[in-house]
Structures are given as structure tokens and as C-alpha cells.
Amino acid sequence: MAELExxxxxxxxxxxxxxxxxxxxxACAQAKAVADEIHEQGYENxxxxxxxxxxxxxDMVRYFMKKYSEVEVHLVNxxxxxxxxxxxxxxxxxxxxxxxxGDTKEIVKAVENxxxxxxxxxxxTREDTPLGKLATTVISAPVATGRCDFTYLLFQAFALRxxxxxxxxxxxxxxxxxxxxxxxxxxxxxxxxxxxxxxxxKQFAEEPYTxxxxxxxxxxxxxxxxxxxxxxxxxxxxxxxxxxxxxxGTLELVxxxxxxxxTKGEDECRELDNRAEVFCKQYTDKLAxxxxxxxxxxxxDDEFRPLVSPMIAAATLHERLSKHYERITKHNLAYRRYxxxxxx
Amino acid sequence: MAELExxxxxxxxxxxxxxxxxxxxxACAQAKAVADEIHEQGYENxxxxxxxxxxxxxDMVRYFMKKYSEVEVHLVNxxxxxxxxxxxxxxxxxxxxxxxxGDTKEIVKAVENxxxxxxxxxxxTREDTPLGKLATTVISAPVATGRCDFTYLLFQAFALRxxxxxxxxxxxxxxxxxxxxxxxxxxxxxxxxxxxxxxxxKQFAEEPYTxxxxxxxxxxxxxxxxxxxxxxxxxxxxxxxxxxxxxxGTLELVxxxxxxxxTKGEDECRELDNRAEVFCKQYTDKLAxxxxxxxxxxxxDDEFRPLVSPMIAAATLHERLSKHYERITKHNLAYRRYxxxxxx
Numbered sequence: 001m002a003e004l005e006x007x008x009x010x011x012x013x014x015x016x017x018x019x020x021x022x023x024x025x026x027a028c029a030q031a032k033a034v035a036d037e038i039h040e041q042g043y044e045n046x047x048x049x050x051x052x053x054x055x056x057x058x059d060m061v062r063y064f065m066k067k068y069s070e071v072e073v074h075l076v077n078x079x080x081x082x083x084x085x086x087x088x089x090x091x092x093x094x095x096x097x098x099x100x101x102g103d104t105k106e107i108v109k110a111v112e113n114x115x116x117x118x119x120x121x122x123x124x125t126r127e128d129t130p131l132g133k134l135a136t137t138v139i140s141a142p143v144a145t146g147r148c149d150f151t152y153l154l155f156q157a158f159a160l161r162x163x164x165x166x167x168x169x170x171x172x173x174x175x176x177x178x179x180x181x182x183x184x185x186x187x188x189x190x191x192x193x194x195x196x197x198x199x200x201x202k203q204f205a206e207e208p209y210t211x212x213x214x215x216x217x218x219x220x221x222x223x224x225x226x227x228x229x230x231x232x233x234x235x236x237x238x239x240x241x242x243x244x245x246x247x248x249g250t251l252e253l254v255x256x257x258x259x260x261x262x263t264k265g266e267d268e269c270r271e272l273d274n275r276a277e278v279f280c281k282q283y284t285d286k287l288a289x290x291x292x293x294x295x296x297x298x299x300x301d302d303e304f305r306p307l308v309s310p311m312i313a314a315a316t317l318h319e320r321l322s323k324h325y326e327r328i329t330k331h332n333l334a335y336r337r338y339x340x341x342x343x344x
Numbered sequence: 345m346a347e348l349e350x351x352x353x354x355x356x357x358x359x360x361x362x363x364x365x366x367x368x369x370x371a372c373a374q375a376k377a378v379a380d381e382i383h384e385q386g387y388e389n390x391x392x393x394x395x396x397x398x399x400x401x402x403d404m405v406r407y408f409m410k411k412y413s414e415v416e417v418h419l420v421n422x423x424x425x426x427x428x429x430x431x432x433x434x435x436x437x438x439x440x441x442x443x444x445x446g447d448t449k450e451i452v453k454a455v456e457n458x459x460x461x462x463x464x465x466x467x468x469t470r471e472d473t474p475l476g477k478l479a480t481t482v483i484s485a486p487v488a489t490g491r492c493d494f495t496y497l498l499f500q501a502f503a504l505r506x507x508x509x510x511x512x513x514x515x516x517x518x519x520x521x522x523x524x525x526x527x528x529x530x531x532x533x534x535x536x537x538x539x540x541x542x543x544x545x546k547q548f549a550e551e552p553y554t555x556x557x558x559x560x561x562x563x564x565x566x567x568x569x570x571x572x573x574x575x576x577x578x579x580x581x582x583x584x585x586x587x588x589x590x591x592x593g594t595l596e597l598v599x600x601x602x603x604x605x606x607t608k609g610e611d612e613c614r615e616l617d618n619r620a621e622v623f624c625k626q627y628t629d630k631l632a633x634x635x636x637x638x639x640x641x642x643x644x645d646d647e648f649r650p651l652v653s654p655m656i657a658a659a660t661l662h663e664r665l666s667k668h669y670e671r672i673t674k675h676n677l678a679y680r681r682y683x684x685x686x687x688x
Contacts, residue, residue, distance in 0.1 A: 052592025070431040072416070079588035080559070084612045087414040106588075209553060209581055215424070227585075227593035235596055237553055239583060241571075244423035244450070247688075248396025249571035252579055252681055268427045279688050337596050344591075344623050 007191050011323045014187055020143035021183025024150040027141035028157035028176060034122055034137050035161035041120075044092040045072035046162075049114075049121075051079055051106045053228045054098045057151055059220030060310045061096070061159045067267070068160075069168035078106035082113070089114070095121045096158070100146040102129020111135060124154060148221065148314035149186055153179060156307060175307065178300050182308065186315045189295040193316045200261070200288045201324030207286075208237060210259040211250060213276050214313075215243040216269030217306055218292070221313040229322050233333040236325075243272040247279075254283045263317050264291040267306040290317050351535050355667045358531055364487035365527025368494040371485035372501035372520060378466055378481050379505035385464075388436040389416035390506075393458075393465075395423055395450045397572045398442045401495055403564030404654045405440070405503045411611070412504075413512035422450035426457070433458070439465045440502070444490040446473020455479060468498060492565065492658035493530055497523060500651060519651065522644050526652065530659045533639040537660045544605070544632045545668030551630075552581060554603040555594060557620050558657075559587040560613030561650055562636070565657040573666050577677040580669075587616040591623075598627045607661050608635040611650040634661050 007014075046065070048058040055077055062075040076086060078097075089095075095114050099107050102125040111121050111134045123135035132138050139158065143150055157176060164172035204210055210230070214222035219242060226238035241250045243262070254260065260280045264273040280287045292309040295316070300308065326333050338344060351358075390409070392402040399421055406419040420430060422441075433439075439458050443451050446469040455465050455478045467479035476482045483502065487494055501520060508516035548554055554574070558566035563586060570582035585594045587606070598604065604624045608617040624631045636656040637649070644652060670677050682688060 052589065055589075055592075066431065067428070072432075077586070077588050079591075079616055080586075080613060083615055084411070084560070087410065088416075216428070227589070232593040232596045237581070237583065237597060239581065242421070242424075244421050245396065245399075245571070247423075247683075248399075249576040252576045252683060253581060255681070268429075269424060271427055272423055275688075279682075282688075283682070337599070338623075338627070339591075339596060344619075344626075 009190055009194060009320070010327060012190065012319075016144055017187065018183060020141070020145060020147070020150060021186075023143050024141040024153055024183070025180055027139065027154060031139050031154050031157035032161045034139055035158045035165065037137075038094055038120070038122065039162060039165040042092065043094040044090055045074065045088060047086070047089055047093055047095045048073065048075045049078055049081065049095050049097040049107065049110060050075070051077055051104060053224050054104070054107070056220040056224035056228070057098065057148060057155070058096070059223075060152060060217050061155050063217045063219075063267075064156070064307065065159060065163065069163050069166060071163070071166065071168070078104070078110040081110050082106060089119065091118060093119055095119060097121060097131070097135075098124035098151065099129070099131050100125070102126050102131040104131070107131060108134065122158070124151065148224065148318060149183070149311040152311050152314065153182065174301070175304050178304060179308065181299075182297060182311065185297045186311060189312060190315050190320055192295065193320055196290075197316070197320040197324045200321060201328045203286065204259050204261065204288065205325040205328035207259045210236070210238050210261060211253065212238055212240045212261050212263070213243050213246055213273070213280075214240075214263040214265065215272050216265050216267040217310050218263050218265040218313045221310055221318055222263055225318045225321065229318065229333070230325070232336070232339060233322070234325055234329055234331050243269065243276040246276050251279065254280060256283070256285050258284045259286045260284055261288045261290070263313050264289060264293070265306065265309045265313070266293050267309065292316075353534055353538060353664075354671060356534065360488055361531065362527060364485070364489060364491070364494060365530075367487050368485040368497055368527070369524055371483065371498055375483050375498050375501035376505045378483055379502050379509065381481075382438055382464070382466065383506060383509040386436070387438040388434055389418065389432060391430070391433055391437055391439045392417065392419045393422055393425065393439050393441040393451065393454060394419070395421055395448060397568050398448070398451070400564040400568035400572070401442065401492060401499070402440070403567075404496060404561050405499050407561045407563070407611075408500070408651065409503060409507065413507050413510060415507070415510060415512070422448070422454040425454050426450060433463065435462060437463055439463060441465060441475070441479075442468035442495065442499075443473070443475050444469070446470050446475040448475070451475060452478065466502070468495065492568065492662060493527070493655040496655050496658060497526060518645070519648050522648060523652065525643075526641060526655065529641045530655060533656060534659050534664055536639065537664055540634075541660070541664040541668045544665060545672045547630065548603050548605065548632065549669040549672035551603045554580070554582050554605060555597065556582055556584045556605050556607070557587050557590055557617070557624075558607040558609065559616050560609050560611040561654050562607050562609040562657045565654055565662055566607055569662045569665065573662065573677070574669070576680070576683060577666070578669055578673055578675050587613065587620040590620050595623065598624060600627070600629050602628045603630045604628055605632045605634070607657050608633060608637070609650065609653045609657070610637050611653065636660075
């Protein structure tokens with residue numbers, strides 16, 4: 001569809017995206033092979049290690065591992081691990097981490113300590129980076145532009161395979177087969193979402209403050225957008241809150257004119273999102289709802305919808321809205337006051 | 345000191361507080377006895393179950409259990425547990441929860457499900473409440489006014505005893521003995537903090553937005569104050585962020601005039617707080633730092649300081665600042681638009 005109609009997406013190269021998507025799908029075989037190897041060696045528990053955006057991305061992995069399995073899994077912040085350690089981190093743990101740049105300071109330091117103890121580290125990063133050189137095993141796809149939707153599929157190819165080998169996720173092969181064309185679907189989803197992205201940005205991008213509500217498998221993406229995009233790249237004040245916690249404080253801020261964006265997923269927590277939506281509809285006239293259920297993925301079984309909902313949120317809430325916010329605010333997404341500009 | 349000088353604290357009844365403090369210290373024996381019983385029965389893992397303020401209070405328990413022990417401990421949100429369940433929650437789990445009112449909807453529902461499965465629930469609440477009637481065991485102190493500093497000591501009397509019996513916290517008796525007069529110290533700390541509370545409130549209470557930074561054992565109290573007090577009871581916009589995550593997004597919002605309040609603790613994460621403080625001092629002129637290390641607790645060994653730092657934060661950041669914010673904003677802390685006003 002994209003090619004036929006020569007559809008344009010603001011600041012988005014569809015051809016390059018699809019090429020990168022193919023590279024990501026191809027790299028899933030490598031992610032699977034690493035999971036096979038880890039399973040073969042055995043492990044006591046799994047530590048998902050991140051900070052900032054990678055912490056938020058790994059939250060989705062934590063969510064699905066806990067949903068499908070009894071496996072002991074911990075999501076830890078690298079800076080906190082560096083000062084606190086963790087009594088459950090042991091010789092037979094396996095640590096999973098990621099860094100697009102491969103040089104996130106806190107993660108590199110943590111991985112130095114972890115590998116020095118002989119603990120395995122699987123890193124989603126490039127081989128030729130500080131993290132890539134330290135990690136026991138590297139998984140990477142040769143993409144021109146890192147994107148959450150790529151990262152998520154690669155994470156899942158690894159994490160769901162671990163679950164599959166434990167007997168906790170039987171339909172692994174079906175899921176991977178049914179997501180082979182996911183990135184084509186995610187182009188179509190972007191195109192469908194484009195007018196809505198334009199409209200939300202028009203309504204919200206110049207607001208001094210916005211409440212962002214989500215839950216379950218989309219919580220990480222919600223924090224990532226509000227913190228790593230809006231706070232960091234747009235200098236916009238945000239309040240990310242789960243749809244469960246919203247009712248224990250943040251709700252009191254809602255009144256006509258107060259901007260709220262809810263991103264609804266398709267997992268068990270959807271009913272919590274629905275409750276927040278019903279409430280907010282009543283008390284503010286400035287509400288946008290992004291519902292991943294409105295966006296089709298062809299040939300995907302219903303039971304797999306929760307698994308692709310983070311990719312849909314990454315494509316819509318995060319990637320598309322970012323570009324449209326940027327257009328309205330005229331604040332370049334690449335500009336920083338402080339972050340990585342100098343030592344602090 | 346308080347009595348001799350007839351010192352006044354704004355909206356705070358010192359005599360009643362000390363009476364409630366005595367009742368709390370006395371109730372610690374009950375908390376210990378319940379821990380003895382649970383240990384005797386044995387347990388596979390521990391679930392700390394909360395929502396809103398109780399979730400935030402229990403975060404401190406999670407922190408210290410993880411710090412001192414390998415014990416498997418999970419902090420879960422009641423609303424999320426109700427929709428998602430948890431594969432690690434089993435017959436031999438022990439669930440620990442709390443509710444001052446004893447009728448928090450999400451917690452009552454969760455505990456109904458949990459006890460129906462024959463899983464033990466220890467509830468810090470009053471016997472004659474819906475939660476009190478459902479729980480397997482109730483721990484409570486007959487206090488006139490519930491306060492986080494009371495709750496924390498009672499939580500610790502229970503949780504540290506569990507650790508003590510596992511061999512993970514040998515000096516339990518010393519710690520409990522050394523905190524027998526803690527609430528007298530916390531009166532003195534309140535008196536010492538009073539001028540600072542007044543000054544911070546004067547400077548910050550009318551700001552439309554404030555960033556709140558903390559970490560480690562104080563993280564929960566930081567969220568509790570920013571969400572359950574300022575958002576809920578003062579309708580003030582806040583952004584609570586850990587000192588670790590601050591450097592991955594929120595820092596970009598800081599510039600002259602942007603209000604930041606850092607609450608520094610005394611545990612391993614203090615160096616992360618220090619880093620945030622150094623940064624914020626350079627880039628905003630509207631910074632307040634509350635440092636629990638500035639407030640003495642007589643006769644307390646240094647190694648126990650991290651354990652009492654949440655009580656100090658509860659007394660200063662939370663309780664004292666609340667009263668002084670209220671005085672400045674003239675917004676009654678008891679007033680709500682929605683919360684518990686009607687069904688939603």
C-alpha cells in the first residue's frame with residue numbers, strides 16, 4: 001500500500017524502515033540461537049538490566065515473562081545496581097541488557113562488574129561498542145535507525161524462546177512466523193495513525209504539562225515517550241502514571257482543560273485503562289486515547305495481540321507523535337541542554 | 345525539650361503524637377510475634393501488596409528485605425494483581441498488606457481472592473474493618489492518627505524479625521531497643537525542621553510544578569508525598585523521579601526557576617542523590633535539599649541510620665511540609681474533588 005500510493009509520513013523513510021525491518025526479522029534467528037544456548041547451559045534467574053529508555057523497553061520483557069511463566073525475573077536499574085548490588089544476582093544468573101549507542105555509562109560499568117564475576121551477559125547492541133566488547137554474547141540487527149518496534153521483536157525472539165524451551169510458551173514458532181511481515185503492517189498502521197498524530201500534536205504539543213496514562217505491556221513505552229522523548233527531547237513537563245495508580249492521587253488534578261493522553265493496550269490491564277478512560281472523559285475535555293486494538297496486524301492470531309501491542313504503541317504514541325510534536329514545537333528532537341553534552 | 349520550651353508545631357499535637365508513638369512501640373511486640381509465627385510455619389516467598397500510599401510505604405520494606413537478604417520478595421499493586429494474577433503467588437506465599445481505613449477497594453478485593461486460595465495474609469490495619477475481617481492475621485496499634493513514621497516502625501518490627509530469623513539481620517533486638525524513643529526524637533526533628541519547612545513551603549507551595557528526587561529507602565516516601573499529598577490533597581503538579589532515572593530525561597527540564605526538591609537518604613543510593621544535587625545546584629536557583637543525615641536520633645548506631653531515614657523523611661518532607669503547604673495555599677488537605685467522594 002505504501003509504495004503504490006506513494007504515501008508520505010512526516011520525517012520517516014518508509015523504504016529504509018522496511019529494509020531495517022527485514023534485517024530485524026532476519027536477526028531473530030540469532031536471538032533464538034542465543035536463547036537455545038542459554039537454555040542448554042541452564043540458569044537460575046534472569047536479570048533485565050537497563051536505565052532510562054532501555055529500562056523502559058525491558059519492562060515489556062518483564063511483563064511477558066511474568067505473564068507466561070514462573071521464571072524468576074528481575075528488572076533492575078543499572079545505576080542502582082552499581083551502588084546496591086543484588087543478593088539474587090549469582091554465578092548462574094543470566095543478565096540481559098541493551099544499549100543502542102553501546103556506551104551508556106551506567107550499563108557499561110554494571111556489565112564490567114557482572115562479567116568480572118563470571119556471570120553471563122547477553123547484550124542487544126553492536127559488537128564494536130564498549131558494551132558489545134564486554135558482553136558474553138551480542139545480539140544485533142544491522143539497522144540504519146534503532147527503533148523500539150525493532151528492539152521489541154528482537155527481545156521477544158529471545159525471551160519468548162527461553163519461555164518456549166521451559167514449556168511456558170508453546171506457540172513460539174507460530175508467533176515468529178506470524179510477525180514476519182509485522183513491519184509492513186507497522187507502516188500501514190503509521191499511515192492510518194498519521195491524521196490522528198497530527199491532530200493530537202496540534203492539540204497537545206504546546207501544552208506546558210500532560211498526564212500520560214498506560215499500564216501492563218505498554219507501561220514502559222508510555223514512560224519512554226513521556227520521559228525520554230517529551231522531557232528529554234522536547235523539554236515538556238509530563239506525568240506518567242499507571243492506570244491503577246492514577247486513582248490514588250493523580251486523578252485529583254483532572255479538570256476541564258487538563259491534558260491527558262491514555263494509551264490502551266490489549267492485555268489483562270486493559271480494564272484498568274478503560275476505567276481511567278471513563279473517568280477522564282467525564283472530567284476533562286482535553287483527552288486523547290490511543291488504542292492499539294484499532295490497528296490491524298494481518299494474519300495474527302488474537303492470542304498474540306498483547307505481544308504486538310507494544311510495537312503498535314512504539315509506532316504511534318512514540319515514533320509518530322514525536323515527529324508531529326517536533327513539527328509543532330519547532331524544537332529539534334536531537335537538541336539537548338545537558339544530556340551527553342558534557343560530564344556531570 | 346518539646347515540653348520544657350512549650351514549642352509549637354503548626355497543626356501538630358505533640359502530646360497526642362507521643363502517646364500514639366508509645367502505642368506503636370508497644371505494638372511492635374505483636375508484630376514480632378506474628379513474624380515468629382510465620383517463620384515457624386515457613387513460607388516460600390513474600391508478597392507486599394499495596395496501592396497508592398500503602399504501595400509507597402511498602403516500597404521501604406522491599407528495599408530493606410532485598411538489601412539484607414536473598415529472600416524472594418515482590419511488591420505488587422493490588423489493582424494490577426486483581427487483573428493479572430501472579431505466577432509466583434502460591435499456597436506457601438505470605439502476603440503482607442496495609443490499609444489505614446481498612447476498606448481500600450482494590451486491596452479488599454485482592455485479599456478476598458488470596459485468602460480464598462488458602463494463602464496467608466498479614467494485614468496492618470484495624471480488626472473491625474473489611475480488610476481486618478478478611479486477613480489471616482491483623483497487626484495494629486491503637487493510634488489516634490495514622491502516620492507513616494508509625495507504620496514504618498511497625499513494618500520493620502515485623503519484616504526485620506523475619507530476616508532476623510533467617511539469619512539475615514542479627515541485630516534485631518538492638519535495633520528495636522534503640523528505636524524505643526524514636527518518636528521523641530522525631531518530635532525534636534520536627535522542631536528542628538520547622539523553620540526549614542516554613543521556608544520551603546514559602547518558596548515552593550505556590551509553584552505550579554515541582555520535580556521531586558529521591559532514591560533507595562526514601563523513594564516510596566517521595567512518591568507518597570508528591571502523589572498522595574501534593575497531587576491528591578493540594579492539586580499541585582509534580583514529577584517524582586529517582587536520582588538514577590533523573591539523568592535519563594528529566595534533567596533536561598531543569599533551568600533557572602524550575603523548582604526541584606531532593607530528599608537525600610543514608611543508604612547505598614546516597615551517592616546517586618549527591619550526583620543529582622550537584623547537577624541541580626548548577627542549573628536551577630530554586631532547589632531545596634532535605635537531608636535525613638542532618639537529623640540526629642539519640643543512641644542509634646550508625647549502621648541503623650538507613651533504617652530510620654524513611655521515618656525522618658516521613659516527619660519532615662511529608663508530614664511537616666504538608667502542613668506548611670496547606671498554610672500557604674489555603675487548600676485544606678482533607679478536601680477532594682473525586683477521591684472517595686462517589687463511585688467512578
